[in-house]
Amino acid sequence: xxxxxxxxxHLEPAQEAITRGFLSFLDSLHSAEGxxxxxxxxxxxxxxxEVWIGDDYTNEYIEVINQAxxxxxxxxxxxxxxxxxxxxxxxxxxxxxxxxxxxEESKLIxxxxxxILLMHGDSLCTDDVxxxxxxxxxxxxxxxxxLLAKPIPERLEFAKKIRxxxxxxxxxxxxEIMDVNQEAVDKALSSAKCSTMIHGHTHRPNIHHWxxxxxxxxxxxxxxxxxxxxxxxWQTGNELKLESFDL
Numbered sequence: 131x132x133x134x135x136x137x138x139x140h141l142e143p144a145q146e147a148i149t150r151g152f153l154s155f156l157d158s159l160h161s162a163e164g165x166x167x168x169x170x171x172x173x174x175x176x177x178x179x180e181v182w183i184g185d186d187y188t189n190e191y192i193e194v195i196n197q198a199x200x201x202x203x204x205x206x207x208x209x210x211x212x213x214x215x216x217x218x219x220x221x222x223x224x225x226x227x228x229x230x231x232x233x234e235e236s237k238l239i240x241x242x243x244x245x246i247l248l249m250h251g252d253s254l255c256t257d258d259v260x261x262x263x264x265x266x267x268x269x270x271x272x273x274x275x276x277l278l279a280k281p282i283p284e285r286l287e288f289a290k291k292i293r294x295x296x297x298x299x300x301x302x303x304x305x306e307i308m309d310v311n312q313e314a315v316d317k318a319l320s321s322a323k324c325s326t327m328i329h330g331h332t333h334r335p336n337i338h339h340w341x342x343x344x345x346x347x348x349x350x351x352x353x354x355x356x357x358x359x360x361x362x363x364w365q366t367g368n369e370l371k372l373e374s375f376d377l
Contacts, residue, residue: 131170133241134159135362137250137330138354140216142180143191151359151377156198160205169207173239174230175330175352176214176250181293183285184278185223196228203229212237214250214331218268219278238322241364245324251331251351254310254318260299261308309334315349316342328352328362328370335360337372 139152159169203209211230213220225232237248256262267273277285300308309332319327319342328350335353339346350370353360358374 131168131365133171133173133364134169135173135175135248135328135352136355136360137175137214137352138177138333138360140177140180140354141195145180147377148355148359149191149195151355151375152195153198155359155361155375156202159202159207169202171208171210172202173210173212173233173248173328175212175248175328176252177216177330177354178211178214179217179220181289182217182219183282183289184219185221185227186278187282187285196224199228199230210237212248212250215252215265215268219274236318236322238324241370242366244326245322246370247319247322247324247327249318249327249329251310251329254314254329255308255331256311256314257307257309258303305334308332310349316347319347326350326370330354335372335374 136155139148141149141152143149159172161168199209209228209230210233211220211225211228212233213235220232222232224230233248235249235253239246239248252261252265277288280288310329315327319325325345325347327348330352332351333354334351336351338349338351341347350362350372352362352372353374355377357377359377360372360374362370362372364370
């Protein structure tokens with residue numbers, strides 16, 4: 131059995147290739163006869179949807195995604211979901227419907243003999259001061275409660291406004307500013323008392339190795355889904371592998 135990790139699909143009806151690719155990916159997690167590649171667990175590390183305005187809003191597209199997740203879970207895959215900066219309003223109601231377990235912002239798991247820290251990754255981008263201020267507001271429980279109390283049309287307009295402002299603000303920022311801060315990475319790993327991290331958010335898929343205070347550390351970065359679909363896979367006795375496939 132295998133463990134899979136994905137993030138930053140930014141699912142929405144307009145992205146037909148990504149949607150088809152994701153549905154195909156879920157189908158590929160289980161063979162007809164069962165094998166070592168079959169998914170024991172799937173971790174979705176945020177920005178699964180391009181936007182989310184509340185669990186009380188649904189449409190035909192969301193139901194298609196929900197049904198695909200339900201089907202995958204029914205085959206024996208445990209599905210875990212972590213908030214991203216796009217879908218931070220996803221709650222227990224959607225998770226229950228989609229057969230997902232909602233994870234906290236930072237989650238420690240064990241693979242074999244190794245402890246892994248899972249994060250979406252946006253909290254590590256501390257050099258982007260403007261974004262961190264916005265993040266502090268958007269992740270505030272009182273702010274979220276007030277937003278969810280608004281009528282759905284108002285929430286849709288708010289989401290549209292936030293997306294537009296986000297794209298505009300990124301135009302004048304370097305990739306370095308929007309990437310993770312190394313000090314923040316090391317602080318998170320030290321606090322978690324582990325040496326390996328998996329995250330997404332930055333859209334810069336890679337595997338980073340370095341040494342910190344005599345300890346070898348590794349950071350796996352998932353890619354966003356666009357021309358390719360990205361995932362990390364782990365099997366007993368094997369290392370984590372960052373892989374991609376054409377959409």
